[in-house]
Amino acid sequence: MGDTLSQAEINALLGGLGDEPDSSEESAGMAGAIMELENELTLEQKDILGEIGNISMGTSATTLFALLGHKVNITIPQVKVSKWKYLAEGYSRPCVGIRVGYKEGLQGSNILVLKQNDVKVIANLMMGGEGNIDEDAELSEIDLSAIGEAMNQMIGSSATSLASMIKMKIDIDTPHAFKLDFTDGDFFEMTGLDPEEIIACTSFRMEIGDLIDSEIMQIIPKEFALMIVDKMRNLSSEPTGQGELPPPPVAAPAPVHAPPPVAAPMAAPPQEYAQQPMYHAPPVQYQQTAPMPPVNVQPVQFQPFDPHAILQQKENIGIIMDVPLEVSVELGRTHKKIKEILEFTPGTIIELNKLAGEPIDILVNGKFVAKGEVVVIDESFGIRVTDIISVEERI
Numbered sequence: 001m002g003d004t005l006s007q008a009e010i011n012a013l014l015g016g017l018g019d020e021p022d023s024s025e026e027s028a029g030m031a032g033a034i035m036e037l038e039n040e041l042t043l044e045q046k047d048i049l050g051e052i053g054n055i056s057m058g059t060s061a062t063t064l065f066a067l068l069g070h071k072v073n074i075t076i077p078q079v080k081v082s083k084w085k086y087l088a089e090g091y092s093r094p095c096v097g098i099r100v101g102y103k104e105g106l107q108g109s110n111i112l113v114l115k116q117n118d119v120k121v122i123a124n125l126m127m128g129g130e131g132n133i134d135e136d137a138e139l140s141e142i143d144l145s146a147i148g149e150a151m152n153q154m155i156g157s158s159a160t161s162l163a164s165m166i167k168m169k170i171d172i173d174t175p176h177a178f179k180l181d182f183t184d185g186d187f188f189e190m191t192g193l194d195p196e197e198i199i200a201c202t203s204f205r206m207e208i209g210d211l212i213d214s215e216i217m218q219i220i221p222k223e224f225a226l227m228i229v230d231k232m233r234n235l236s237s238e239p240t241g242q243g244e245l246p247p248p249p250v251a252a253p254a255p256v257h258a259p260p261p262v263a264a265p266m267a268a269p270p271q272e273y274a275q276q277p278m279y280h281a282p283p284v285q286y287q288q289t290a291p292m293p294p295v296n297v298q299p300v301q302f303q304p305f306d307p308h309a310i311l312q313q314k315e316n317i318g319i320i321m322d323v324p325l326e327v328s329v330e331l332g333r334t335h336k337k338i339k340e341i342l343e344f345t346p347g348t349i350i351e352l353n354k355l356a357g358e359p360i361d362i363l364v365n366g367k368f369v370a371k372g373e374v375v376v377i378d379e380s381f382g383i384r385v386t387d388i389i390s391v392e393e394r395i
Contacts (some may be wrong), residue, residue: 037081040198040222046079048229053077053202053218055165057156063157067150074216077202085195087219092126095141097180099153104171105163105230108224112151113180113217119147121211127152128339131211139179148177151163166231198222329372329383330361359386 041049052261054076061072105291122134125144132261163170200217218286220228332352354360359371362383 005342012210037083037198040081041079041200041225044228045229046200048232049202049220049225050077050079052162052165052228052232053079053204055161057204059161062123062152063153064150064208067153068122068208070125070211071207073207075205077204077218080201080203081222082201083195084193084197084199087199088195088253094139094179094181096144096147097178098148099176099178100151102157102159102170103173103175105166108221108227108228110218110220110224112155113219114147115214118206118212118214118216119143119177121208122150123147125208125211131209132351136271144177144179148175151175151177162228166228166235200225220233233259237320325364326366328363328366330363332360348377 020295027296031290040079047374051291055316057077061074065072094116096114096116098114099109101111119133119139120135120137120143121131123143124133125131126146126149127142155172155175159172186343190290198221200220200222202220204215204218205214207213332354334350336350359373360383361368362370362372362385372383372385372390375382375384
């Protein structure tokens with residue numbers, strides 16, 4: 001990730017998620033201005049932002065896979081510097097923006113940008129579809145609501161990862177999804193963004209099964225990006241706390257009685273030492289250790305568990321007689337898919353797992369303790385206890 005942009009990178013940044021800019025003098029001047037902006041962030045700062053985006057989007061991909069049921073792959077990001085006005089002038093296609101505000105731990109916001117058709121596919125998958133969409137259809141409020149919920153789950157998981165990295169609690173506002181059309185002259189007035197504001201654009205390639213092979217861009221204001229980078233730097237430069245224990249000392253190895261090393265022979269020994277006998281290492285002496293005494297191994301003895309002994313203990317139960325407990329009655333249960341629940345209307349009949357006339361369950365603080373039958377007392381329902389669950393069954 002260098003400080004100098006290639007022509008392809010400049011085209012990608014100006015093109016706004018894949019559109020090619022006009023080859024005019026104005027576009028060339030814009031490209032030169034963007035190259036000058038690259039010095040607003042150092043290479044180290046870009047690397048830190050890229051690493052944060054890589055970890056955050058990795059967590060987000062796992063969350064999106066759980067929501068859609070399709071394999072999600074988000075590649076390593078690339079970080080570039082631009083201004084809102086340059087980014088706006090390069091767009092010719094309406095996209096979808098998701099604004100995420102941080103209200104605790106970090107103070108600021110960023111915007112995620114996705115292609116309109118990608119949003120339609122994600123929304124269709126979240127509503128139980130196969131991802132087949134009409135590319136010419138208008139983006140609906142249902143699509144925006146669905147992508148907002150998906151981003152709420154994704155950004156929530158990425159905020160958790162970011163909080164674990166900078167070791168502080170982070171809380172976000174509910175993400176707001178909106179149509180992002182830079183060709184509308186009221187865009188900056190509507191969003192309150194400054195066209196001259198310097199931004200860090202982190203782009204990721206996103207693949208969702210065989211349905212989406214596209215790009216997602218995260219736009220962070222420069223001040224907010226530097227705030228995150230500083231927190232990561234401060235964390236890495238913090239000294240070790242006094243409460244932490246030093247690493248345990250490494251024990252020195254026991255001395256080994258080995259023969260002394262024999263020096264390598266000289267190429268041409270002097271004449272006066274030529275007739276002397278060569279040195280022979282003494283044989284190594286091994287000491288035979290005494291045999292270990294036999295170990296007395298016996299089976300462990302456990303005290304028998306008698307559930308009746310619990311009832312025989314004399315406990316002072318009077319001290320908890322005034323503790324309130326919640327008693328609830330369960331008529332039955334069933335399992336439904338989200339699609340089936342959304343189809344509920346007044347008059348819908350839900351079949352439970354209990355038969356007519358079968359005893360119902362009585363629970364105390366969620367614990368099954370008895371069975372009973374429904375009775376009517378005056379104008380109210382009541383329960384007549386027919387069976388108490390034994391201590392052995394409850395244990």
